Amino acid sequence: MKRAGRPCWLRSPCTLCYLLLLSALTVAAYIGIDWYLADPLRVTSRSVDLSAEENIDFRFEIASKLQDLTRQIRYEAKNINPTILQELNKIISQLDPRYTLSTGSLLADPPPVPDTCGEVYNGTLFGNPWYRTGFVESPSCKKEEKQPIHKLITIILLDRVEDINKTCDVLQTIRSYNSNIKVILGSTASLEAVRTIKAKYKNIITVTSDHEDMLRPGKILNLMVERIKTPYVLVARDIFYFDELARLERQVFVISSTNVVGIAGGAFRNESGYWKVGCHLSQIKNYFLQYTEGYKYSALDCMLCDHLEGPFVARTSVMKSIKFKKNLYEEVLYEDWFLRVKQNNILTMNCPDVMYFKRGLMEGVSEEVKLREYSSWLDLAREWQVDHVHFPSRVSMKFTCKDLKITCDSTRWFKAFLIPTCCMKQITGALQALDTFSEEKGVDYEIEAGTLLGAVKLRNFLPWDKDGDITFQIKDYDTFYENSDFFSEKGFSLSMFKKNKYFRLNTPEIILEMWGSDKTSTYQLPTEMWEYPTRVKFNGIWVRGEWNPGLFARNRYGPGFLKHVQHWNLMNMPDSWQIYKPGSWKSCPKKAHHACLDQYPSDGSEGLLSKPEA
DSSP, X not given: OOOTTOOGGGGSTTHHHHHXXXXXXXXXXXXXXXXXXXXXXOOOSSOOOOOHHHXXXXXXXXXXXHHHHHHHHHXXXXXXXHHHHHHHHHHHXXXXXXXXXXXXXXXXXXXXXXXXXXXXXXXXXXXXXXOSOSEEEOTTOOGGGSOOHHHHEEEEEEOOXXXXXXXXXXXXXXXXXXXXXXXXXXXXXXXXXHHHHHHHSSSEEEEEOOHHHHHSTHHHHHHHHHTOOSSEEEEOTTEEEOOGGGOHHHHHHHHHTSSSEEEEEEEEEOTTSOEEOOEEEEEEETTEEEEEESOSOEETTEEEESEESSOEEEEHHHHHHSOOOTTSOHHHHHHHHHHHHHHTTOEEEEEEEEEEEEOSOSSOOOHHHHHHHHHHHHHHHHHHTOSEEEETTTEEEEOOHHHHTOOOOHHHHTTTBOOOHHHHHHHHHHHHHHHHHHHHHTOOEEEOHHHHHHHHHHSSOOTTOSSEEEEEEGGGHHHHHHTHHHHHTTTOEEEEEETTTEEEEEOSSOEEEEEEESSXXXXXXXXXXTTSOOEEEETXXXXXXXXXXXXXXXXXHOTTTTBOOOOGGGTTOSSTTSOOOOSOOOOOSSTTOTTBGGGSOSBSOTTTSOSOOO
């Protein structure tokens, strides 16, 4: 049923765009006033005088409008990333906490009825001194109307120990917790051992596998998930003991309280007593996959995470729709899976009051794992097309384009994507070779045009450019022509020589165009500065640039030169000498790809800079 009085524009396909734009403008209005008040000396053609009381009233008004807009966005956009709503809610809270939306109204409209009972807090003294309790089941919850936990959840467990008795010990602790809960066991044990387990414990389903498949367990996990009939599943990763501290009802409550949370996990403790939350944020930007330990928001006393290190409860529907990759080693299997969960706008929560007992060290890995660790992370890097992976206390690896089987042919990337950062090494290497050649042979060169613009804005090659631009002095043409072997020995080549005017410095896949000039720009400097040509930072090295790089770039490209625009032959321009109209990107054909230009700001360097230089 449609809501009464809903105007037609709220039912159009562009509603989300409209509402997000309106929200942005509303926030911009607030920021603009705040900035003005913070800078009373700013010269303007209009006189604005807001008193402190008027500014407060203005904040209240903006907060109220944003609250309405956030509700409308939540209602209209069925597949919106919920973190966008949380960002808006955070702004509302900063403006005026009275208008902050509750977790329920923010994430679900209307909030669903949870599948388990919620909790109420009994005060700071209730659980004193050990605080094993503090919250109690809500007295308003009709527990008789709720399904028992064994009808809500199935446990899947991979048997990783060679000693069958240890597997039986884990199963026994599960049975002590709830003898009716179903367990699906993936095992490499012999048929005789499997029969022993099934005879000893009821409600056990076994899925057998060989040792090699267990190293890449995606296939067996998918088979186990397909056999689940309950709405939720506990992925009991490497547990060695199980009891009520897992608080399964709590995790089910967190998931079922909203329709956008798909996973809820908890902290874990290892055999040696080390306890860890195991909540991480992940981000892929500019071919860099980075994990950060911590959380972005909280709701229902749980953390919003992107990746969980420990066991977790998930909606069975999520597990069946987002399957594990069969080709990945276990070391990166869950990293890949959680990245795809995030990509599908499904929220993952971690409740630190939940505690599992999980095998394994908190830091580092076994020697056996180290032997295949590089291969594991390389597989993940290929899957996501990233050349640098950083996971605190676990791994920090960089890969070459050859490792990743990525082409650096700029004509493939520059139309809509950032050029892979591993390809930048080709350009940097060529410039290093050129600079060394310049010093040894006494020739001059300068990066110019878009290559210089990249150095000014990003201290690097513009990652949407298709080639490099360099000037040299015509008098040095023969020196280059006669010494091409210098570059060949370093993996580069010179070609396309046109007497005194032009040639190409070729990396394996990217072209640097060399343009002849009567003199370089150094002579624009004061005479006493001629001895030292201007140098600019370029992807960690210093190379020769125009005499005054910033002034040259501004005068060459005109107003808005610090904003970004794609290559001139993509912008319906006859040549590069036209006045650019910067500030926007063309639409990307692969919307979910992390290197799509239209996912990056068209002004500023955030997200566009290379990884930190060594």
